[in-house]
Amino acid sequence: MARILESYALDSWRRASSGFAEVASAVDGAPVARVSSQGLDFGSMVRHARQVGGPALRELTFHDRADILRGLAGALNDAKEELYRLAADTGATRRDNLIDIDGGIGTLFAYASRGRRELPSERFVVEGEVEPLSRSGAFVGVHILSPLHGVAVHVNAFNFPCWGMLEKLAPAILAGMPVITKPATATAYVAEAAMRILLGTKLLPPGALQFACGSLGDTLDHLTGQDVLSFTGSLETSEALRNHPVIGRNAVRFIAERDSLNAAILGPDAGPGTPEFDLFVREVVREMTVKAGQKCTAIRRVLVPDLHEAAVLEALRAALGRIALGDPRLPETRMGALVSRAQREAVRARVAELATEAEIVFGDPGRAKGAGIDPERGAFMGPVLLRCGRPGEAVKVHVVEAFGPVATVMPYGCLEEAVALAARGEGSLVASLFTYDPTAAVTVALGLAPFHGRVLVVDRDCAADSTGHGSPLPGLVHGGPGRAGGGEELGGLRGVFHYMQRTALQGSPARLAGLTRSWIRGAPAPATDRHPFRLGYDELRVGDTIETGSRVVSLDDIEHFARFTGDTFYAHMDEAAAAANPFFPGRVAHGYLILSFAAGLFVDPPPGPVLANYGLDSLRFLKPVSPGDAIRVRLTVKRKTAARKPEYGEVRWDAEVFNQDGDSVARYDLLTMNAREGEPVEP
């Protein structure tokens, strides 16, 4: 009996009473679910996200939101067998579920980690360096990113009901934006089950996540320039969304990921018998059969050197012949069904288009045989390989995407031709190259780059670890130019920043330091009553400073340091040779001597809240220190960030070393790990 799926709006589950679309099992055509969003008030959903969800999420820090993502990922992970079970009706095998369900959970975990590790315990991000805007230093600029005040509307594709929803949701929530997510109808029952698990955790604040199961109604009419519309699917649907008058007029941010005729290229060196040849064949077969080829990143165009074409065709035919098509629940099944019979019809129609330019060299789009298959009721289709002998003159093989287990082999002459053929796809998500020739790798990979969001080079050295042609990864951008939609997702924090507004702040150093909670050179640097190393993380304030006394660096010090460390570089040891160096007036102190003496000047020795100096960033030696010069240090709290363990905090100090004339001789950021609590003040 088909289950009626529900939407989640205004913090409760809602069931439609009419307007249902019926969803059938991909395996046997039995009714699985009924989908309708009729009765939802989309305007009030948008307002609820904006007025309730957004403010609640923005109250949290990035670290708080990252912790929520971790909790969501854990809950899904605990319940994933249930999702696997449901997903079988979409045609997905166990191997497919690893990509969709485990891959989605992994993406949530990855953003949880990045949020903790790469974002501050704040509500905005300072991006890049301070820009000096005047000679005096009294007027400066700095960029921040803060969450948009709208809603992220996510329109997902049918092929990855779990991953597709989560890879959009995780960056948005981490950014601080509430989400309305819409599953594709054909696989909405998997998405709905995942959503029930997510919402069941009660980790998300009210209004942060809504689920429009069915059509989006008039949602787009309610969007503004503070909103984001992110879409994965066909070029046609993408255009329909983008051309909605509100999207352009209000400059709603629009991210699209759509058709892509991804290429895999075999290098001329990678003939039969090489590891790369075998890796190539295995990867093409995998990409054709995983998710029954219903992946926007799947290999559609198989570019092989003329010389190796026959061997590739033979190897692919043999390997494809071993693929067991069948009921995805059966353990022996290697490839399951397409999502629906309608989808199978669409793929067959596209294959017919391709066949006007290419010949079918393996498979039959009209037939499907295997264990547990009823070809009339189930949406099964075996892999179909085509071959286009003159790809330079062909058109459809480069632009018609048959979204199923279909790929076309094309021969090429020289590497430049291979690159040009790949570019005929007019922009793709990913291309891969199989070669062990470094020169070929440079020519092809850099040639492909402008036309692709991702380029993978596979060889014997990385094959065992390679995540494969078809796998978008949380840390790498996903998206491609042109036909692929021109959008970008994931890519680590890049994917988070799409949900944030970049703003240049201008003002005095004091003001911008106050706004960004990051000390800026020129802002007040008040000396603390006690040495700042005696103050706990919680007590330290941005700007707290110690100005040290000074110390003369003598020639004896330099010679002693040279002998002690073994660093007898001539600029420290030989007056005539040093003076001949274009940067030094004569013998100078070692940079490391300056750093070491600086530490000697500012360190407060007894045990206290400063636990360790764990690093140093952006050190620049600005002026040589000559024998007889006297150095002193200003050390100022630049930024504080909560550490992973609650009892510590990371403190970034701005350190500047001056000589007796007040000139800067060195600048750097010093990093310390501090205990949260300082020391009691003695009475």
Place this chain on the structure above:
Amino acid sequence: MARILESYALDSWRRASSGFAEVASAVDGAPVARVSSQGLDFGSMVRHARQVGGPALRELTFHDRADILRGLAGALNDAKEELYRLAADTGATRRDNLIDIDGGIGTLFAYASRGRRELPSERFVVEGEVEPLSRSGAFVGVHILSPLHGVAVHVNAFNFPCWGMLEKLAPAILAGMPVITKPATATAYVAEAAMRILLGTKLLPPGALQFACGSLGDTLDHLTGQDVLSFTGSLETSEALRNHPVIGRNAVRFIAERDSLNAAILGPDAGPGTPEFDLFVREVVREMTVKAGQKCTAIRRVLVPDLHEAAVLEALRAALGRIALGDPRLPETRMGALVSRAQREAVRARVAELATEAEIVFGDPGRAKGAGIDPERGAFMGPVLLRCGRPGEAVKVHVVEAFGPVATVMPYGCLEEAVALAARGEGSLVASLFTYDPTAAVTVALGLAPFHGRVLVVDRDCAADSTGHGSPLPGLVHGGPGRAGGGEELGGLRGVFHYMQRTALQGSPARLAGLTRSWIRGAPAPATDRHPFRLGYDELRVGDTIETGSRVVSLDDIEHFARFTGDTFYAHMDEAAAAANPFFPGRVAHGYLILSFAAGLFVDPPPGPVLANYGLDSLRFLKPVSPGDAIRVRLTVKRKTAARKPEYGEVRWDAEVFNQDGDSVARYDLLTMNAREGEPVEP
């Protein structure tokens, strides 16, 4: 006699013979120029850019392109008096020219400097850190940015014929993309003159720059996903361009900067008598009158606390009353003409719209008086100040942009109300705040940020140096969300990257090191025959390595170093206290001692091509070094970058310090300045 302006297409100047638009002087209505692009073959212009200009530009490195920009800027600077002279007919005063002409030249110079300083001597940019993609380290990812293979089409606004053209052109050329630029007809004669100076330098390769003086014809029909369309102007024209079917279907990158109802906010603390009050009044008057208010960044909404409204109105009226309207050529003139009588009519119509919600409290849009003004022939209009008493209930004052010397004063109650009113503009380019109250600054500036591309906080500390509310700067992003178009320009390298494709590369460390010419941990690190410090910059190859011998760090060394430097931190000196520290097993060596000994191990003392260690990046201490541990160093050439002076190069070394167990104890990037030539090998 009106001059016929020419276009520059396929590397030669072209004169139309029909279809002319007549351009009249803003000052006296006399004919100035005739503009037509009839006869241009736009398809061949696009192809020429793509097939000739793009490849030629991409052959050059960023440094080469930066040097071209510097040359272009210098040529314009030498000839700017000629541009000033022409600009008078657009209504521009000398002060206006400083913004448009000198500002444009400054932007070219700024991108020339950034290209040299912040970009490598390469044809692509490595962005961000290497992403580990497997536990073993055998599979990694890295992002690069490479120039798109298309053309940048720039559609400029009439108000800044020079700056507007150059601020778009500089980042595109630096990125490596050829440009077709289209001036606004009303001021095309200034743009054409600037273009003749640029092209006269012959610094740009063929096809790199074309000038479509007149309409763009069918240019858009020829664009693909490798092209960029960047527009500044009205919301209506922006929508017409964006809705062209090719733009969406081919995912042509589209950058828009359009209407913006920018706000200036007076803080509650900044009452009459405070420096901020005076600064506010001066800035509002300046923004209303510079370029006769024809600036997309001009202040349109003047938000003042209820309490100070009367004082502000009085001060603004008095200051506006002192503005001398007149012929821009006269030295006493403070404000010139609008660009055309048609523009004046448009502004008057918008003022009439605003007047349905606000009252005019200064000026008369229907009259213009001043030295050298013929009100019938010239396009003069004096400043008009309106006042809207209930801005929370009004609509038009927040969305109707009168693109002339027009602003509306609005009172507000609390700071949150001021922020909410500013946001009613539905996204603006810039907002400014005048306050000396740090708390108010935080509330307002962070409240404004999501709705603005730039937020300026003015106070007595930065006023003398402030570049002002209306000035976009090369180092800060220019653009705003929503009504302002959602585009982003400038912002330093961010503006360059809009013309480049971001691509994630995946593969083995060796392969990616080869592709990016940056050494990656795990890639081969071959020891050189001679010490790498003996090899000149030109001889050194990425990956060249020295593996040093090892050195024991004794307790004596630690104590000696502590006494010598004065750094007697307890973790180095007191076994019991050190062992109580959560990060240390007992007494440990100073981080700076490790660094110093490491240098002692790898430095090769005699004079040679390594001239100086000028800094160090991303140092992390990974594991404590205990007394008795033996350390050794691997030092590998990570990246090479041409220095400003041709005889030097900058070398970034990857340094890793290991203990006797092979564990990493420290990692950092070491930066040296090297001579180009090494030493002759002794026979």
